[in-house]
Amino acid sequence: MSAKELMKLSREALEIAEAKRDKEKEDLRAAIIKMIEDEGYTLEDIFPRAAPITGKPMKKPQVAAKYRHPDNPGLTWSGRGRKPNWLVEQEAAGRALSEFLIRTT
Incomplete structure (x- = not known):
């Protein structure tokens, strides 16, 4: 075959x-x-039918930003998840992550 x-x-x-x-x-x-x-x-x-899900899904709480772009304060990162491109580029240029920390008083 x-x-x-x-x-x-x-x-x-x-x-x-x-x-x-x-x-x-x-x-x-x-x-x-x-x-x-x-x-x-x-x-x-x-087999009773399941009750339909009602209401709004729960939202995850907003996490405060920990890092800020030095030239564009609108670009921030909470430190969670994947690093944003602007931060990856800055680190590739030799800058340290600690340079972008948002100082709290």
């Missing part, structure tokens, strides 16, 4: 296996529903 024929056979086998798996899942689903109904319950009685 050639490689092309084997690949075709493999694809066909995979399609058959997937169809068989889908049929097994559908049969299982039908059997479960029948068991529930035979006991006098509904699907909702056994």
Whole structure:
């Protein structure tokens, strides 16, 4: 058998296996529903739907900036996460991270 024929056979086998798996899942689903109904319950009685999530997602608190660009005070970094490009460039130019610390009094 050639490689092309084997690949075709493999694809066909995979399609058959997937169809068989889908049929097994559908049969299982039908059997479960029948068991529930035979006991006098509904699907909702056994598996109530989850309550929808309401409200706004919680926001992460704003973290104070620890480092500031010397020429552009609008560029800051909290010290968390990836270093901003301006700071990477400054360090590559030989400047120390401590030079950009925001001094608090």
